[in-house]
Amino acid sequence: MATMTKTASQxxxxxxxxxLPAETLQxxxxxxxxxxxxxxxxxxxxxxxKIGGFCHVYIGQxxxxxxxxxxxxxxxxxxxxxxxxxHALARGMDPKHCMAEMFGKIGGCAKGKGGSMHMFDKEHWxxxxxxxxxxxxxxxxxxxxxxxxxxxxxxxxxxxxxxxAFLGDGALNQGAFHEALNLAGLFDLPVIFCVxxxxxxxxxxxxxxxxxxxxxxxxxxxxxxxxxxxxGMDILKLYEQFKPVVDKARETSRPAFVDIRTYRFKxxxxxxxxxxxxxxxxxxxxxxxxxxxxxxxxxxxxxxxRETYDQMIKEVRDQVRDSVEWADASPVxxxxxxxxxxxxxxxxxxxxxxxxxxxxxxxx
Amino acid sequence: xxxxxxxxxxxxxAMSEEMRRDQRVFLMGEEVxxxxxxxxxxxxxxxxxxPRRVVDTPISESGFAGLCIGAAMMGxxxxxxxxxxxxxxxxxxxxxxxxxxxxxxxxxxFGCPIVIRGNNGAGGQLGSTHSWCVxxxxxxxxxxxxxxxxxxxxxxxxMKTAIRDDxxxxxxxxxxxxxTKGEVPSPEEDYTVPFGKAKIRRAGKDCTIVSFGxxxxxxxxxxxxxxxxxxxxxxxxxxxxxxxxxxxxxKSVVKTNYCVVxxxxxxxxxxxxxxxAQLHRLCFDHLDNYVGRVHSEDVPAxxxxxxxxxxxxxxxxxxxxxxxxxxxx
Numbered sequence: 001m002a003t004m005t006k007t008a009s010q011x012x013x014x015x016x017x018x019x020l021p022a023e024t025l026q027x028x029x030x031x032x033x034x035x036x037x038x039x040x041x042x043x044x045x046x047x048x049x050k051i052g053g054f055c056h057v058y059i060g061q062x063x064x065x066x067x068x069x070x071x072x073x074x075x076x077x078x079x080x081x082x083x084x085x086x087h088a089l090a091r092g093m094d095p096k097h098c099m100a101e102m103f104g105k106i107g108g109c110a111k112g113k114g115g116s117m118h119m120f121d122k123e124h125w126x127x128x129x130x131x132x133x134x135x136x137x138x139x140x141x142x143x144x145x146x147x148x149x150x151x152x153x154x155x156x157x158x159x160x161x162x163x164x165a166f167l168g169d170g171a172l173n174q175g176a177f178h179e180a181l182n183l184a185g186l187f188d189l190p191v192i193f194c195v196x197x198x199x200x201x202x203x204x205x206x207x208x209x210x211x212x213x214x215x216x217x218x219x220x221x222x223x224x225x226x227x228x229x230x231x232g233m234d235i236l237k238l239y240e241q242f243k244p245v246v247d248k249a250r251e252t253s254r255p256a257f258v259d260i261r262t263y264r265f266k267x268x269x270x271x272x273x274x275x276x277x278x279x280x281x282x283x284x285x286x287x288x289x290x291x292x293x294x295x296x297x298x299x300x301x302x303x304x305x306r307e308t309y310d311q312m313i314k315e316v317r318d319q320v321r322d323s324v325e326w327a328d329a330s331p332v333x334x335x336x337x338x339x340x341x342x343x344x345x346x347x348x349x350x351x352x353x354x355x356x357x358x359x360x361x362x363x364x
Numbered sequence: 365x366x367x368x369x370x371x372x373x374x375x376x377x378a379m380s381e382e383m384r385r386d387q388r389v390f391l392m393g394e395e396v397x398x399x400x401x402x403x404x405x406x407x408x409x410x411x412x413x414x415p416r417r418v419v420d421t422p423i424s425e426s427g428f429a430g431l432c433i434g435a436a437m438m439g440x441x442x443x444x445x446x447x448x449x450x451x452x453x454x455x456x457x458x459x460x461x462x463x464x465x466x467x468x469x470x471x472x473x474f475g476c477p478i479v480i481r482g483n484n485g486a487g488g489q490l491g492s493t494h495s496w497c498v499x500x501x502x503x504x505x506x507x508x509x510x511x512x513x514x515x516x517x518x519x520x521x522x523m524k525t526a527i528r529d530d531x532x533x534x535x536x537x538x539x540x541x542x543x544t545k546g547e548v549p550s551p552e553e554d555y556t557v558p559f560g561k562a563k564i565r566r567a568g569k570d571c572t573i574v575s576f577g578x579x580x581x582x583x584x585x586x587x588x589x590x591x592x593x594x595x596x597x598x599x600x601x602x603x604x605x606x607x608x609x610x611x612x613x614x615k616s617v618v619k620t621n622y623c624v625v626x627x628x629x630x631x632x633x634x635x636x637x638x639x640x641a642q643l644h645r646l647c648f649d650h651l652d653n654y655v656g657r658v659h660s661e662d663v664p665a666x667x668x669x670x671x672x673x674x675x676x677x678x679x680x681x682x683x684x685x686x687x688x689x690x691x692x693x
Contacts, residue, residue, distance in 0.1 A: 110470050110471030110472075122474065128469070135461065138428075138429070139431070139458075140434060141431045142435040143438055145434070145435050149435070153416045153417065176427065179427025180427055180431070182422065183421070183422075183431055186422070340472070342467070342506055343507065348607060355471075356472060356473065
């Protein structure tokens with residue numbers, strides 16, 4: 001990347017985090033492996049034409065979704081853009097519903113009506129997957145407005161929740177992003193704008209599309225909010241750097257902006273030949289694989305046996321394979337679904353609304 | 365018990381009554397609070413509800429429309445005021461891509477119970493950018509409801525219905541109607557006006573005229589003039605464009621055998637063209653001529669007074685259209 005001369009791990013100068021329990025790290029590793037394996041199988045399924053439309057995989061960025069959501073409470077809202085499978089899985093969506101959504105099946109989280117770019121999970125406070133670059137940022141400010149309004153105006157208490165609004169570095173140049181930051185600053189909204197800065201908006205390097213691309217926290221200064229630069233390739237550093245931002249946003253009910261330095265190992269989407277960057281650059285980042293790094297830490301610092309890691313990899317592979325089989329077996333949406341969920345109210349040709357299987361099952 | 369109040373008061377009463385009833389309801393927009401509303405619709409609401417529920421915004425339509433959509437996903441019931449629907453175009457992505465599609469794209473998980481309201485249509489010599497009739501553009505989009513009240517009674521009753529509705533509602537007011545007066549039940553009477561129920565504003569047997577919102581005044585003026593020549597028009601106020609009450613229109617056309625649609629949006633791909641197409645299909649055997657249509661002329665809204673008047677639907681054009689379709693030209 002032209003302007004990001006330092007690799008992500010070099011930008012973070014903070015010392016190693018205080019020792020977290022091995023179980024926590026193992027869970028993170030498992031979650032990251034799940035996302036990686038899920039995305040690998042998505043790529044295969046896309047090649048096999050089981051997945052249509054656009055498909056943007058999260059390989060390389062796994063530490064971001066897993067580490068950021070680990071810093072939250074389970075009922076803190078999150079919202080993201082179209083590279084969203086990782087956030088759904090990190091938040092706890094069963095991969096079979098995620099895969100079925102990709103396959104356009106009724107068992108999908110949105111009954112096959114949203115697809116890869118539009119993962120929603122009400123139970124896990126995931127307010128989408130949104131396909132238009134930057135469009136989710138004002139919505140994220142609105143989620144924070146609402147949690148604060150509910151806690152303070154309706155219940156007369158103190159604002160308790162923090163919203164994470166994820167966006168890519170490409171969204172920095174959209175009007176909606178700037179309007180959202182201004183409103184969040186004006187209204188004191190407890191929302192953290194988490195920029196997954198992988199250095200490219202599709203094929204355009206950040207230096208070609210964004211002024212001050214070498215230091216995007218400069219955007220936050222103009223809106224009067226705290227900012228931080230976070231290592232997105234090392235989940236331990238990320239957690240250590242990000243958790244205080246979450247805690248402060250919760251405590252002060254103020255917005256923040258985080259530049260999370262990461263890298264997508266694959267193309268923008270499945271059809272991207274990556275001609276705009278060098279093999280050497282890719283290899284530099286691949287050498288920093290966030291999954292390998294955490295596994296090594298566990299084995300070196302926590303005396304975690306290699307066999308346990310191998311066993312974890314096998315379990316995750318089995319789980320994703322089962323998810324693919326489940327998604328394959330899930331029926332296509334019945335034609336009647338065409339006219340459901342258009343309106344809540346039933347009128348004219350519209351058949352009202354109903355929850356997807358994913359949530360119905362949890363209600364029973 | 366009724367009393368006569370202005371259109372703007374009717375909207376304010378509806379919003380205030382619903383805000384007293386339901387704490388999830390709040391109003392957000394430019395100049396709605398401290399300025400008391402650019403058109404004084406929200407006058408006094410800041411004093412009653414405070415700045416947390418009557419929220420001033422910067423000039424940032426895309427931002428605050430998107431913010432309110434996020435809040436609606438969380439279960440609040442925002443009312444967004446656009447000073448003019450003309451300004452909604454910079455918020456096209458949130459109001460067209462998010463609000464009406466959220467329920468569908470989330471597979472039924474997240475609805476969007478939001479009301480978006482403001483002035484629509486030509487105000488008075490504002491030039492083309494400020495004179496949008498968005499019903500032609502936006503009624504094309506499934507997932508939202510579109511309301512165009514004609515009088516204070518409907519404005520209040522339909523605003524209450526809109527706020528209570530679980531789906532997104534685009535509420536199209538008119539700057540030219542805000543000071544008009546009408547009989548409205550006293551505040552103790554909690555009435556609502558349902559969506560999808562047209563109202564016959566004038567009964568007649570010779571030709572049906574269908575319209576929405578402000579152009580109904582021109583329709584009634586035309587009907588008065590035509591009656592002097594023995595042509596009795598039935599003027600139907602559609603009230604809501606989505607849902608559209610075709611049944612009431614069809615019933616009238618079956619009786620009159622003639623129909624003229626008056627729609628202030630441009631003719632190409634409009635509520636007027638939709639109604640005409642539906643009637644040609646559903647009333648084919650009852651129509652004794654094509655469905656006549658009066659729209660704004662197919663040009664940008666001009667500034668000059670005489671040109672603007674000629675650009676918009678008016679009584680003269682409606683009379684001409686009725687005479688033409690009823691073979692009285």
